Each structure stands twice: as structure tokens, then as C-alpha cells.
Amino acid sequence: MSVDAIAPKPAPIPPQPPAEPPTYPQWLGHPKPLWMLFMTEFWERFAFYGMRWALVLYIVAQFYRGDASGEAPASELYGAYLALVYAAAIFGGYVADKLIGYQRAILLGALFMAAGLFLITIPTDAWLKLGLATIIVGNGLFKPIISTMVGKLYAPTDSRRDSGFTIFYMGINMGAFLAPILTGLLAEKVFGSDGMPAYKVVFIASGIGMMISLLWFWFGRKQLKGVGAAPAGATGPGRMVAVTIGALAAIPVYYFLLTIDAGVLNWILIALFVAPAIMLLVEGIREGARQRDMVIAMLIIFGFNVLFWMFFEQAGSSFNFLAQNIVDRDLGGWMFPVGWFQSVNSIAIITLAPIVAWLWVKMGSANPSIPRKFGLGLIFNGLAFLLLMFALSSLVDPATLKIPFWTLFMVYVIQSVGELCLSPIGLSMTTKLAPAKLTGLAMGGWFLSIAIGNNLSGMFASSVSGEGGMTLASAHAGYTFGFWALLGAGVLLFLIAPLIQRLMHGVK
The missing domain is CATH 1.20.1250.20 (MFS general substrate transporter like domains)
Structure with missing residues (x-):
């Protein structure tokens, strides 16, 4: 037996507390x-x-x-x-x-x-x-x-x-x-x-x-x-x-x-997402059934996150063409600039964020679970598209073939409510559900889910415009699809929320 084998083992070094800031x-x-x-x-x-x-x-x-x-x-x-x-x-x-x-x-x-x-x-x-x-x-x-x-x-x-x-x-x-x-x-x-x-x-x-x-x-x-x-x-x-x-x-x-073709890029992004997803799942399995379940719950929510951003990010693409060509921006002889619609989201976030935060606290034990908050985000996003469906089918001015200004303005507001239900909890949820050793990798997975959604947003906007540019008919057809896709996903997430919550093992 060697001397090292019989020598007393050094005491383990205790974990160091985080460094205090200056x-x-x-x-x-x-x-x-x-x-x-x-x-x-x-x-x-x-x-x-x-x-x-x-x-x-x-x-x-x-x-x-x-x-x-x-x-x-x-x-x-x-x-x-x-x-x-x-x-x-x-x-x-x-x-x-x-x-x-x-x-x-x-x-x-x-x-x-x-x-x-x-x-x-x-x-x-x-x-x-x-x-x-x-x-x-x-x-x-x-x-x-x-x-x-x-x-x-x-x-x-x-x-x-x-x-x-x-x-x-x-x-x-x-x-x-x-x-x-x-x-x-x-x-x-x-x-x-x-x-x-x-x-x-x-x-x-x-x-x-x-x-x-x-x-x-x-x-x-x-x-x-x-x-x-x-x-x-x-x-x-x-x-x-x-x-x-x-x-x-x-x-x-x-x-x-x-x-390269947007479809090819999407497969590349999916491949980049699959790799960390498998690594996270393998690590979760290695750490036990509880951590495995939490990783599965996280990956399911990542999938719904893709869908949310696919339709939310029309703000930088198809909604601009809608504002330029189909929305009546004439406000009493003054033309509302197209770019100003982009500011509505920020106004809504600044105004509504304290209200939504207060509401979650006020609800106490009735506060929706993380999956149901994501579901609400999808449903509110869908309601914005429902408003566009209504405007493009029932509010078109026959003389100008344009829809009222207030409709697109309110679309941004309604989408902002959906964003407040979903986006602020995404990063926090990821850090709570990911294996401790791979939290950074899990954050990468979260960002990649947004990336896939953003690329799909461009592909969806492209289909709304078609080969000849956006028309009333193409916008109505595209946004109708957006409404049903978001509503269906939101309702599905609500229905399976108890299952996902069980997989989360008490994480709130």
C-alpha cells in the first residue's frame, strides 16, 4: 500500500460564495x-x-x-x-x-x-x-x-x-x-x-x-x-x-x-437545436427521473415558443407591407409614418408590464402555471390575427380598399399582452428546468427556438405576400391561418398544461 493511500485525505474545498461587487x-x-x-x-x-x-x-x-x-x-x-x-x-x-x-x-x-x-x-x-x-x-x-x-x-x-x-x-x-x-x-x-x-x-x-x-x-x-x-x-x-x-x-x-433558401436555413437551425436538445436530454436521464422530466417539459415549451415568434415577428415584415399598402394612415390630412407602428409595442409594454405583474401577484394561488402563461401568450397573439381577419373581411373601405388605422394599432397592443404573458418567464423557466451542469447550453436552446421562429416568420410573411405582393385576399388568407394556428396551439397547451406541470415537479 502506498504512502498516498494511507495518508489522510485533504478536506474538500467548500464552494466559494459569489464575488461581491465593488x-x-x-x-x-x-x-x-x-x-x-x-x-x-x-x-x-x-x-x-x-x-x-x-x-x-x-x-x-x-x-x-x-x-x-x-x-x-x-x-x-x-x-x-x-x-x-x-x-x-x-x-x-x-x-x-x-x-x-x-x-x-x-x-x-x-x-x-x-x-x-x-x-x-x-x-x-x-x-x-x-x-x-x-x-x-x-x-x-x-x-x-x-x-x-x-x-x-x-x-x-x-x-x-x-x-x-x-x-x-x-x-x-x-x-x-x-x-x-x-x-x-x-x-x-x-x-x-x-x-x-x-x-x-x-x-x-x-x-x-x-x-x-x-x-x-x-x-x-x-x-x-x-x-x-x-x-x-x-x-x-x-x-x-x-x-x-x-x-x-x-x-x-x-x-x-x-x-441560401429559407427552408434550407431552417433545417440548419433545427439541426443546431436538436444537438443541444439531445445533450440536455441525455444529461437529464443521467441525473435521474426528476431531472429527465424537467428537461422534457422544457423542450415541449421550446416547441410552442417557436410558434409564438413565428407569428409575433410579422412586425418587421408583413405588417410593414400591410401598413404601407392596406392600412388607412391618413389622419385628418396628416399621413401617419409607417415606422411609427413599431413604437406601439414599446408603449404597450411600458404601460401594461406593471399591470400584468400586479395581476399575477393579485391572483395568488390562482396564478396560472408556466405552461398556461405560455398558452395565454399564444392565444393573445392569435386574437391579434383575429382582429385582422375581421378588419380585412368586414371593415374595408370600398372607396380606398383600406382598413382603419386603429385596427393595426390594436394588433400591436394585443400582441404585446401576449408577449408579456410569455417572454419574461422564458429565460427564468429555462434556468430552473435545465440540468445545473448545462444551464448555458439550455439558454442556447432557448435562443435557438426563437431563431427558428424568426426564420419561419420570414417564410410565413413571404407566403402572405405571394409572388405578386400583398393583397386584401392574400393578407386575409394568411392571417386567418395565423389565427387558427395560434389558437389551436394555445388551446392545446392549456389542455396539456397539467401534464407539463407534473413533468416540472413543482417548478413555478
Whole structure:
């Protein structure tokens, strides 16, 4: 017997408590860096939503000379772009955690996004896709990281933590609210007209917004006192150069994915989703029946999440064509800009979020389970399409062949109620149901489910427009399908909710 075998075993090292954040100056009851991150995210969301409403309209106007036959390919490209934005977010966490740190990931991501927005202004199809691919790479580095930074400002036991995230969430919605209003005014009232919007100005304004976000964080990051800095031993330029080269190399990959058929891209995204799903299921089985059941419940809800985003994300594609061509935007001689409809969601979220949160608390033990909240999200999304069905069949003005302004406005409001039932609990649910060893992988699965839904949203919008562009008949047929699909899924989820709840083993 060796000496090692008879020597006393060292005591196991107890788990280390999470590192306490530095002591920060306070402003309005919160760490001062929160407000710096608030404005950084505000301008990033300004950039993202500033160009969102204009993208498909610009593609039709610039590359199809305004011909409605361009609506279908424009919608598919938009869906692919949005899908890859979410898929790219999976890699950002690894790069920040292991390679360059959170601060440098945010700066590099902002730089790539700004460059991509300016590239879009070059009026060729190749530069458009190159610009979108560059934005995708930048978003993958930026978006999943800045939210994590907010959490690092507070100790795990700090009671202000949830309030801090609420303030940060307001920054997201304020940027999303103001961006379409400002860029819509610039495009349709200042540098162009309602008939000939100056879409380039939209992308330039969004690019400037992204540069402000970059500079705001660059000058404000000293307030973080080292939180989110590069990992030990990685403070030099070597890893930063390597990640930059890797990001540049990823641009042609995303460019290629933007050029392939949307159906092929969907199979690629599904394959990317299946791999972590199998790994999660295997780990769940290894940990026992309880964890296996929880993984199964999580994957079932992921499937319904795909359907929700498939129809919710019509906001950036088919709803824009609907607003431009079929909605009566003449308000007493003043033409309501198309892009302003994009701000309705943010207004509704800011207004209704406290009400919905209060309602869940007020309901107490009658508070719906997670599956039923998802079911409500699907049903409210479906009710928005029911309103469109009614408007397109019964409210069409025979003289103008357009539907009333209020109908599309209320569609965005009703969809926002559905979003509040579903979206805020998705990430929380994932962290609770996933195996502890694979929580990050499960978060990747959540983002991939949204990515698949976004790509399908482009394919659905393409079918609504058809080969010749959106008409009253094609819109009615498409949105009728959307209503029945969402209603059916919502009702099904309500019916099987007790089964899913049992699989969740008490997780609420």
C-alpha cells in the first residue's frame, strides 16, 4: 500500500460564495454604473429598432424598383437576418467568459454593429447582405453580454437587483419606442416623403446611434471598477486580435447563410437545436427521473415558443407591407409614418408590464402555471390575427380598399399582452428546468427556438405576400391561418398544461 493511500485525505474545498461587487457611488438608489449601462443599451436598441421597420421596405424599393414581387424575398431575408441574430448570441457568452471579458466583448460587438449599419447604405445587394452579416456578428458579441453586466453590479442578496433589471428593461423599451419615431420622421418628413422615403437616412441614423452606444460605454466603463474586465492572463492584445480575426472570418459564413433558401436555413437551425436538445436530454436521464422530466417539459415549451415568434415577428415584415399598402394612415390630412407602428409595442409594454405583474401577484394561488402563461401568450397573439381577419373581411373601405388605422394599432397592443404573458418567464423557466451542469447550453436552446421562429416568420410573411405582393385576399388568407394556428396551439397547451406541470415537479 502506498504512502498516498494511507495518508489522510485533504478536506474538500467548500464552494466559494459569489464575488461581491465593488462599492459603487449611488445615484437614484442604484449603483451609478447602472445608468451608464442603461444608456449604452438605449442607444443599441435605438440602432436595432431604428432600422427594423425600414429594412423590407428598402429592399423592395431599392432592388425591385418598388415592385410588389419583391415583398416575398424581402420578408425571407428579414426572417433569416433576425434568426441569425439570435443564433449568433449563443457564442457571445463563451467569448466573453473565456477569452476577452465582458467589457471588450461589448466594445467589439458595438464596433461591428455600427460598421454593418453603415455598410447597408451602399445600394447593392452584396453590400446589403455583407452589412447584415456584420451586424449579426456584432450582435452576437454585444447583446447577451450587456444584460449579464447589470447583474454583476449587485450582490446576489441585494434586494434592489430586480428593480435594477426593471430600470434596464425600460432603457430597452425607450430606445425601441423613440427609434422608429425619429428615423420615420427623418425618412418620410425631413429628407424624403411618404411616397419616396429616404431609407438611407434611417440606416445612417441607426449607425450613428450605435456609435453613440460604443462611445458611451468606452468612456463610462471606468465606473465599473474592473467588473467585466478581461480574464486573468488575457489582458494583452493577443486574444482580442484573435477574436477580431475570428469575428471577421464569421462574416462570410453568415453572408452565405443569408443567401441560401429559407427552408434550407431552417433545417440548419433545427439541426443546431436538436444537438443541444439531445445533450440536455441525455444529461437529464443521467441525473435521474426528476431531472429527465424537467428537461422534457422544457423542450415541449421550446416547441410552442417557436410558434409564438413565428407569428409575433410579422412586425418587421408583413405588417410593414400591410401598413404601407392596406392600412388607412391618413389622419385628418396628416399621413401617419409607417415606422411609427413599431413604437406601439414599446408603449404597450411600458404601460401594461406593471399591470400584468400586479395581476399575477393579485391572483395568488390562482396564478396560472408556466405552461398556461405560455398558452395565454399564444392565444393573445392569435386574437391579434383575429382582429385582422375581421378588419380585412368586414371593415374595408370600398372607396380606398383600406382598413382603419386603429385596427393595426390594436394588433400591436394585443400582441404585446401576449408577449408579456410569455417572454419574461422564458429565460427564468429555462434556468430552473435545465440540468445545473448545462444551464448555458439550455439558454442556447432557448435562443435557438426563437431563431427558428424568426426564420419561419420570414417564410410565413413571404407566403402572405405571394409572388405578386400583398393583397386584401392574400393578407386575409394568411392571417386567418395565423389565427387558427395560434389558437389551436394555445388551446392545446392549456389542455396539456397539467401534464407539463407534473413533468416540472413543482417548478413555478
